[in-house]
Amino acid sequence: MVPFGGWDMPVQYAGLKAEHDAVRNSAGMFDVSHMGEFRATGPGALAFLQGVTTNDVSKLRPGRAHYNWLPGEAGGLIDDIYIYMVAPNEYLLVVNAGNIDKDWAHLQKHLAGHDLTLTNESDQWALLAVQGPKTLELLQPFSDTDLAAKKKNAYFAAKLFGFDVMLARTGYTGEDGFEVFVGASEAETLWDKLLEAGIAPAGLGARDTLRLEAGFPLYGHEFSDTIHPLSSSYGWVVKDKEHLGRAHITAAPQQKLIGLKLERVPVREGYPVYADGVQVGTVTSGSSSPTLGHPIAMALVDAAHAESDSFEVEVRGKRHPATRMALPFYRGA
Amino acid sequence: MNTPSELKYAASHEWLSPDGTVGISDFAQDQLGDVVYVELPEVGREVTAGDTIAVVESVKTASDIYAPASGTITAVNEDLNGSPEKVNESPYENGWLFKMDVTEASADLMDAEKYAETAE
Numbered sequence: 433m434v435p436f437g438g439w440d441m442p443v444q445y446a447g448l449k450a451e452h453d454a455v456r457n458s459a460g461m462f463d464v465s466h467m468g469e470f471r472a473t474g475p476g477a478l479a480f481l482q483g484v485t486t487n488d489v490s491k492l493r494p495g496r497a498h499y500n501w502l503p504g505e506a507g508g509l510i511d512d513i514y515i516y517m518v519a520p521n522e523y524l525l526v527v528n529a530g531n532i533d534k535d536w537a538h539l540q541k542h543l544a545g546h547d548l549t550l551t552n553e554s555d556q557w558a559l560l561a562v563q564g565p566k567t568l569e570l571l572q573p574f575s576d577t578d579l580a581a582k583k584k585n586a587y588f589a590a591k592l593f594g595f596d597v598m599l600a601r602t603g604y605t606g607e608d609g610f611e612v613f614v615g616a617s618e619a620e621t622l623w624d625k626l627l628e629a630g631i632a633p634a635g636l637g638a639r640d641t642l643r644l645e646a647g648f649p650l651y652g653h654e655f656s657d658t659i660h661p662l663s664s665s666y667g668w669v670v671k672d673k674e675h676l677g678r679a680h681i682t683a684a685p686q687q688k689l690i691g692l693k694l695e696r697v698p699v700r701e702g703y704p705v706y707a708d709g710v711q712v713g714t715v716t717s718g719s720s721s722p723t724l725g726h727p728i729a730m731a732l733v734d735a736a737h738a739e740s741d742s743f744e745v746e747v748r749g750k751r752h753p754a755t756r757m758a759l760p761f762y763r764g765a
Numbered sequence: 766m767n768t769p770s771e772l773k774y775a776a777s778h779e780w781l782s783p784d785g786t787v788g789i790s791d792f793a794q795d796q797l798g799d800v801v802y803v804e805l806p807e808v809g810r811e812v813t814a815g816d817t818i819a820v821v822e823s824v825k826t827a828s829d830i831y832a833p834a835s836g837t838i839t840a841v842n843e844d845l846n847g848s849p850e851k852v853n854e855s856p857y858e859n860g861w862l863f864k865m866d867v868t869e870a871s872a873d874l875m876d877a878e879k880y881a882e883t884a885e
Contacts, residue, residue, distance in 0.1 A: 444798060447798050447799065448798045448799060448823070448824050448825055449798070449799040449824060452824075637798070637824070637825045640825070641824060641825075696802055696846075697802055697804070697822075698801060698802055698822050698824075698827065700826075700827060719824055719825065720801040720802070720822070720823075720824045722799075722824060727801075727802075748804070748820065
């Protein structure tokens with residue numbers, strides 16, 4: 433167990449690679465209850481959210497969710513989040529565990545003049561992410577909702593093993609799956625039911641290798657208060673609207689987030705990246721890829737080198753060749 | 766947990782055999798998980814007990830390996846370059862890391878019984 437955002441979290445259960453493979457080939461589940469949940473309710477909820485995010489919240493309909501950003505007033509991101517539209521004038525924001533207090537303070541600061549109530553429900557909800565190509569067939573027998581009919585980013589109330597839960601067809605692994613919001617007191621029983629249904633428990637280690645293969649940025653690595661979020665290829669998250677920090681977000685980024693492949697030596701966060709003998713960037717996330725069988729990494733490099741194909745990464749004082757690889761490294765079926 | 770009684774163990778989980786072979790313990794390989802890369806020292810290098818002389822990397826993390834004795838590196842396990850998983854499969858035999866000509870073993874090495882107590 434390791435401390436993570438104030439929670440004790442298992443890094444692995446059966447072993448990182450076995451858990452990773454279970455999610456790629458069958459189904460696995462992560463306890464991500466440490467994530468934060470804020471509810472915004474009231475006639476001013478939409479206008480408020482439009483002003484503090486970059487994606488167009490007005491495009492959401494009840495029962496739909498989207499990925500969104502909280503831009504900083506001075507550049508960078510406060511957080512990257514998911515917004516679920518529950519009903520007219522009611523939205524649920526799911527935020528990163530390590531950013532709950534910071535996000536809360538930031539949103540509070542900008543509430544003035546908006547007619548809504550913002551509540552922090554982080555302690556009330558457990559969140560279990562069930563992910564993998566067999567998720568649907570393993571869950572369907574235990575729900576009376578037609579799960580296959582629910583599209584990506586759908587958000588809906590359902591019964592699962594008799595529990596009243598909220599389900600979202602979302603995830604962070606590059607596979608199909610559902611995230612299950614359940615009352616914190618019911619989570620342990622539900623976890624056991626999911627285990628019995630044949631879903632493999634997976635830890636934070638596998639969650640990280642899966643999201644890295646899928647090319648998903650992770651706050652604190654690829655995003656931060658200072659990294660320009662458009663260094664990544666997630667420009668679609670910024671829509672044409674007025675919002676906080678707009679001028680910073682529309683400025684051209686000086687760096688680009690690229691994918692790298694290495695022959696054998698794994699590279700880790702913070703390792704320097706070179707091109708033509710000069711340091712041009714830094715690894716933001718790196719690991720051996722269980723699916724691909726070789727090391728992969730994401731790195732922030734000077735924009736001028738973003739199209740180069742050949743780099744070197746310094747590992748313990750020695751430089752190793754690295755080849756640019758298109759993101760995502762892995763695309764699910 | 767398997768801890769052969771003929772070996773000496775460091776608190777940092779390396780083992781040293783009477784003939785100067787060094788590897789990591791069954792406990793260590795289990796904690797690390799799937800080993801994907803091993804960086805070995807150069808043959809002929811002179812080391813002091815406690816020096817960082819190798820790195821074992823699992824999917825998730827890189828772990829330094831410390832010399833359990835002072836002396837000279839005489840051989841390294843080249844098989845690990847192509848098959849690092851041998852460290853998991855056979856930590857005391859095929860998964861050995863390197864051999865040394867030992868001049869003096871670290872005074873802090875433990876026997877199997879004591880190591881097994883600390884590594885639980």
